[in-house]
Amino acid sequence: MRQLINALLKYKNTLLYMGLLIISLIFLNHRSFYHQSIFSNAALIISSNLNLTGKNISNYLDLSEINEKLLAENIKLKALELIHFNEQSPKNSAIDTFGFEVFGARIVKNSYNRARNYLIIDQGHEEGIDVEMGVISSDGVIGIINQVTADFSSVISILHRDLKINASFKKNGAYGSLSWQGDHPKRMKLDDVSTLNSVMVGDTIVTGGMSDYFPHGIPIGKVLSFEKPELEGYYDIEIELLSNLTQKEFVYVLKNKKKDQLNQLKNESR
Amino acid sequence: MNRDNLISIFQFFLLLFLQSFLLNNINLFGFINPNLYILFIIVYRLDGNPTLLIILSFALGLLLDLLTQGSGGHTIATLTIAFLRPLIIRFSFGVNYDVPMGMIKGSLLTQRLLYLLLMVVFHHLVLYSVIYFSFSNTITILKNTLFTSFFTFIMTYISLGLFKEK
Numbered sequence: 001m002r003q004l005i006n007a008l009l010k011y012k013n014t015l016l017y018m019g020l021l022i023i024s025l026i027f028l029n030h031r032s033f034y035h036q037s038i039f040s041n042a043a044l045i046i047s048s049n050l051n052l053t054g055k056n057i058s059n060y061l062d063l064s065e066i067n068e069k070l071l072a073e074n075i076k077l078k079a080l081e082l083i084h085f086n087e088q089s090p091k092n093s094a095i096d097t098f099g100f101e102v103f104g105a106r107i108v109k110n111s112y113n114r115a116r117n118y119l120i121i122d123q124g125h126e127e128g129i130d131v132e133m134g135v136i137s138s139d140g141v142i143g144i145i146n147q148v149t150a151d152f153s154s155v156i157s158i159l160h161r162d163l164k165i166n167a168s169f170k171k172n173g174a175y176g177s178l179s180w181q182g183d184h185p186k187r188m189k190l191d192d193v194s195t196l197n198s199v200m201v202g203d204t205i206v207t208g209g210m211s212d213y214f215p216h217g218i219p220i221g222k223v224l225s226f227e228k229p230e231l232e233g234y235y236d237i238e239i240e241l242l243s244n245l246t247q248k249e250f251v252y253v254l255k256n257k258k259k260d261q262l263n264q265l266k267n268e269s270r
Numbered sequence: 271m272n273r274d275n276l277i278s279i280f281q282f283f284l285l286l287f288l289q290s291f292l293l294n295n296i297n298l299f300g301f302i303n304p305n306l307y308i309l310f311i312i313v314y315r316l317d318g319n320p321t322l323l324i325i326l327s328f329a330l331g332l333l334l335d336l337l338t339q340g341s342g343g344h345t346i347a348t349l350t351i352a353f354l355r356p357l358i359i360r361f362s363f364g365v366n367y368d369v370p371m372g373m374i375k376g377s378l379l380t381q382r383l384l385y386l387l388l389m390v391v392f393h394h395l396v397l398y399s400v401i402y403f404s405f406s407n408t409i410t411i412l413k414n415t416l417f418t419s420f421f422t423f424i425m426t427y428i429s430l431g432l433f434k435e436k
Binding site for chain 2: 012013014016017020021023024025027028031032034035038
């Protein structure tokens with residue numbers, strides 16, 4: 001004990017310096033947006049690499065389960081292919097006009113129990129990923145990319161209190177904005193739907209075409225309950241998500257090929 | 271509380287306000303603002319308590335950053351040279367330095383200049399590295415360090431004459 005105290009006294013200046021240096025770095029992080037972005041980028045690189053190692057191990061142990069899931073998805077795709085060949089309709093051109101490029105990626109880290117959740121995926125700008133691309137999974141929307149390093153990207157989950165997504169009803173196209181209240185990872189709230197439209201429990205909600213990030217018509221969820229406030233012109237609608245974001249493994253990143261044109265139009269009309 | 275402490279407190283606030291309200295607005299050639307306030311760390315008694323100096327210079331840098339809306343560069347820079355000061359003193363005055371009264375007679379002129387120069391250059395290097403904080407701006411960092419150090423060095427050297435005891 002005595003030796004410990006002596007050692008502490010001997011290095012007290014160095015320890016004091018380190019402590020105050022950390023305080024000043026925190027200060028720097030709070031005061032300057034530029035430094036904040038550099039720090040968070042470095043933190044992303046470190047945490048994504050650490051998480052990748054852990055994920056690799058657990059993935060190896062889960063291989064048989066993943067195989068089953070892939071098999072199920074393959075069967076589904078095979079069925080679609082057969083239907084497609086049976087129809088023999090000239091719809092082949094649909095793929096060419098589909099304005100999005102698709103990249104596959106694996107989730108390295110996923111969080112869903114905070115008020116603002118983020119995911120990390122194992123594809124970065126070397127593979128062509130860029131910020132503000134949409135991310136979906138096999139059965140729903142995941143989020144939007146907000147930060148990219150060489151090999152990894154961080155994704156703002158739709159389970160993020162500050163993110164709003166344009167969504168619409170599948171049956172009649174009435175649209176509103178979808179946001180997460182921060183309480184349950186399968187519940188979201190749809191605002192700004194005008195009371196002129198009819199709403200039923202069980203209606204399907206899909207992505208609206210007004211977003212640059214997602215194509216129109218990706219299923220998001222179903223109406224769980226709704227309320228019609230007396231004095232406002234908008235419904236309060238509660239949505240149950242179709243996909244379970246707490247157990248996702250693989251995602252697809254969507255690159256909007258025509259985003260430049262869209263941005264150009266927006267800038268010109270301003 | 272003795273006379274030395276009073277003088278130190280006076281210097282602390284004088285240099286702080288001088289720096290934040292006058293010297294930071296000079297903008298010589300558009301970018302040169304001499305950082306005279308590190309004079310406080312330079313003239314601090316050579317045999318003074320180094321732990322106290324670290325705390326004081328942290329406070330000095332922090333207050334300066336708050337007064338000038340800086341992001342935190344001055345805090346880190348002053349903190350670092352206060353921490354490195356014993357090393358710089360040993361390097362410039364030799365291992366067996368025996369000058370209890372600071373920059374007063376008893377040391378060679380070259381030793382004093384070396385001490386002053388090292389303190390100033392280290393401070394500016396850390397300051398601009400923190401402010402620019404990227405490898406692609408290395409040239410800008412070195413350029414700013416060189417020019418601003420030069421002016422700070424001259425100003426510090428002149429001001430040292432004012433602090434000299436009769």
